[in-house]
Amino acid sequence: MGLLQGKTAIITGASSGIGAGIANELASEGxxxxxxxxxxxxxxxxxxxxxxxxxxxxxxxxxxxTSRQDVEELVKQAETTFNHVDIFVNNAGQMLSSQVLSGKVDEWEQMIDVNIKGVLFGINSILPSMLERSSGHIINIASVSGLEVTKVSTVYSATKFAVRAISTGLEKELAKTGVRVTNISPGMVDTSLVSGSSWNNERKKLETKDIAKAVIYAVTQPDYVNVNEITVRPV
Known part of the structure; x- marks a missing residue:
């Protein structure tokens, strides 16, 4: 029997990359x-x-x-099908042109809508039922770009700093409620998001399963343990 038998998890951005890896790992644990x-x-x-x-x-x-209605419908369908949701993984993300000098405002808006508003919509949609049950775990996938800024990451880093700030504040808001929050900041992961970006380099990248294992670690701790922050970098 897997470590998560009987639990239900929602994973956004699950169609590929880190999201697909997390979904596979959660499913493998039941x-x-x-x-x-x-x-x-x-x-x-x-x-x-x-x-x-x-x-x-x-x-x-x-x-x-980026649609509040879509995210609310997602949670509704999940709860209708599986009765309740134990884990919500805010993974969907965009990494586009991030230099302020580039002036690519449309791409900045996309990143803000997906990386920040998408996370908030997910949290807002799942929290009421988790608080009612005094149980649940929210996983926010940020980035090491939320810890440091390079000359080509300004706007993207701003969105991931925001994810970390949301995670930190929410953890304090939810103290003693039974609902836990974990922020996971991956380094460079071998996904299409990275390979299609101008940030790609020759350094060995992490695999999606490396991030998925961090999720499993966080959500399988005893109920009284809240793993607030995990940073996963390639060597």
């Missing part, structure tokens, strides 16, 4: 997984992969995290 992203074809592929492995029950919900 959790029911709710896969959320915009690309239904990719979600369906991942659903079939998880089912073929016999890992657990799967629900896919097409979701745009």
């Amino acid at each position: 959790a029911n997984v709710v896969l959320a992203a915009r690309r239904t074809e990719k979600l369906n592929e991942l659903e079939n992969e998880i089912k073929e492995q016999g890992s657990g029950n799967v629900l896919t919900v097409q979701t745009d995290v």
